[in-house]
Amino acid sequence: MHSVFETAPAAPAIPITFATKTTWDAIRDGLSAPAQQFALANGFAAKPGKYLALPSADGAIAQVIFGLDEQTSKSRDPFRPGSLPGLLPPGTYRFANAPHDARLATxxxxxxxxxxxxxxKADESDVRLVPPDGVDLADITRMAEAAGLARDLINTPSNDMGPQELAQAAQELATRFGASFNCIVGDDLAQDFPLIHAVGMASxxxxxxxxxxxxxxxxxKVTLVGKGVCFDTGGLDLKPSSGMLIMKKDxxxxxxxxxLASMVMDARLKVRLRVLIPAVENAIAGNAFRPLDIFKSRKGLTVEIGNTxxxxxxxxxxALALADEEKPxxxxxxxxxxxxxxxxxxxxLPPFxxxxxxxxxxxxACAKxxxxxxxxxPLWPAYDAWLDSxxxxxxxxxxGGFAGSITCALFLQRFVEAAKSWLHVDIYGWTPSAKPARPEGGECQAARAIYKLLDERYG
Known part of the structure; x- marks a missing residue:
């Protein structure tokens, strides 16, 4: 992502005043008479997400008023100011008063x-912001760059984001931060990582x-494991076309x-980090794995395929079995x-x-x-028996189809024994329709919350 910050603007930045329906009357009364009349003529009422550009005498933008949710609103969105880059004309702006949370607004x-x-070619947002005093600009920048990385990878279609390209992206990240990098490819997986090999061998x-x-x-030792299914047809249990439509996000x-790794390394957190990504394409061919096939996993547990x-x-x-062997x-x-x-x-709202x-x-607490x-x-113990073969x-x-996310978590738990603590997050990784600060498409989910957790523990 290109930087939107302007720390030393050549000309005075245009002020953005945040208003709610409750505070709007007082803010309006502080405006000049022509500005009050202009706001009245435009029917501006500080509704959340609405903005009004007030002109100066020479026709330039003198000030922007932007509507926020009430502080006590149940539906208050701290990311509401994220709509501004798509609304405002080109220029450099600053916050004239404090939004509900200046850091999150930034x-x-x-x-x-x-x-x-x-x-x-997308129109680059030529809207720039003078960062408010007191925010940690470096931390905000690393979070934004990490989100941009995740979004770019997910948004790239599968013809250009297969297992090899995903590995290349990881290698570029490793090079950037001086990390080690290794990759086990193709049939070399068959002996020690038979489940990864089975899923990916038909592609x-x-x-x-x-x-x-x-x-x-x-x-x-902190180990991160990420599901890298670069496209998912469903295998022989084929998805309908509607189910495949956004499977580039898998x-x-x-x-x-x-x-998350980029934030950890950029912040130089005091951890020994390992990142494991099994990268496959779940394709269909004569050698595709089948329902009721049985494979011996790395851990030694035999797994019957109930659904490809x-x-x-x-x-x-x-991958979890490998990670667990180091007792992270x-x-x-x-x-x-x-x-x-x-x-x-x-x-x-991903479950964890x-x-x-x-x-x-x-x-x-970090997520909030x-x-x-x-x-x-919950990792509900009574449902564990449903996994029996x-x-x-x-x-x-x-x-049966009941509690599908829970039974998936319980399945994964079978492969984790030695780690001192284990966290599993079932993310979506996609924004179906645009929201403030969250454009439609690939999304960075859970990574910022986990980064902040790690920062508090190991910063």
């Missing part, structure tokens, strides 16, 4: 400036396990793990895994799972603080 302003322009684009390492070995877990469209948990299982202090996985999570909580009560409380919503769901240790997709 971040929203930058996030709202994002454009995906790889294939079609002409070889599967791979991406492995990035960074940090001081003496620091606490590597959203990997994209967000890379975004429950492939994300299979590739994560092998904190093991985190992110993936676009279940439609059940969307049915339960919608696209904007952990048995660590302190971690759950801390993450919930960063306006990066997450909601805890009559012919193998475990089935990847129990019949």
């Amino acid at each position: 971040l929203a302003f930058v996030l709202g400036s994002y454009r995906f322009s790889r294939y079609r 002409t684009r070889a599967p791979r396990l991406i492995d990035l390492g960074w940090g001081d070995p003496a620091h606490p 590597m959203g877990g990997a994209a967000n793990v890379l975004a 469209d429950a492939e994300g948990r299979l590739i994560l299982a092998d 202090d904190l093991l985190i996985d992110l993936g676009t895994l279940t439609g059940a999570a969307r049915v339960a909580l919608g696209p904007d 799972y952990t048995d660590d009560e302190t971690l759950a409380q801390d993450l919930a 603080q960063e306006n990066d919503p997450l909601w805890r769901l 009559k012919v193998a240790n475990i089935n990847n997709a129990p019949s």
Whole structure:
């Protein structure tokens, strides 16, 4: 993302005054008589998301009024100022008064400036902001750049974002921060990572396990695992065309793990970081894995394939098993895994799972603080028996259809034993319709909240 900040403007910045319906009368009374008349003539009432550009005597923009939700509103959106880059004429602006949260408003302003322009020239937002005093500009910039990375990776269509291209993006990130990089490709996965190999072997684009390492070995071990299904047909349990339409986003877990890793490394947090991304394309061919096939996982558990469209948990299982062998202090996985999570909580509120009560409380607080919503769901022990198979240790997709996100989390939990603490997040990675600071398309979900958690623990 290009920088929208202007720290030393050549001319005075245009002031943006934030108003609510409650504060608007007082703000209006402080305007000049012509400005009051102009606002009246335009019917401006400080409705949330609405703006009014007040002209000066020479016809230039003298001031902007922008409507916010009431502080006490149940639907208050701290990212409301993220609409401004798409509304305002080109120019350099500043906040004339404090929005509800100046830091989040500033971040929203930058996030709202994002454009995906790889294939079609997009009008770059020529709206710039003089950052308000007191905000941590470096932290906001790293969050915005990480979000841009995740969005770019997810928005890139699968013909240009296969397993090899995803690995290249990870390698570029490793090079940028001086991290180690390794990749196991194709049939070399078959022996030690049989589930990753099974899911990816039908594609002409070889599967791979991406492995990035960074940090001081003496620091606490934090391992991130991201689902990297670069396109998901559903396999032989073929998705309908409507279900495949945005399956380029099925590597959203990997994209967000890379975004999170970029923030951790840029902030130089005191962790020993490892990033594992199983990258595959779930394709259809004569050698595709089949329903009721049985594979022995890296951990040694045999897995019966109940559904080839429950492939994300299979590739994560092998990667989690590898991560778990090092007994990390904190093991985190992110993936676009279940439609059940969307049915339960919608696209904007990913569920997370952990048995660590302190971690759950801390993450919930960080999610609220960063306006990066997450909601805890239980690792409900009674449902674990639903994963039983009559012919193998475990089935990847129990019949019945109940509690699909929970049973997926329970499946993954079978592959984590030694890690001191484990967190699983079932993200969507996509914004179906544009919202302030969140354009339609690929989205950075959970990464900012987890980064802030790590920053508080290891900063």
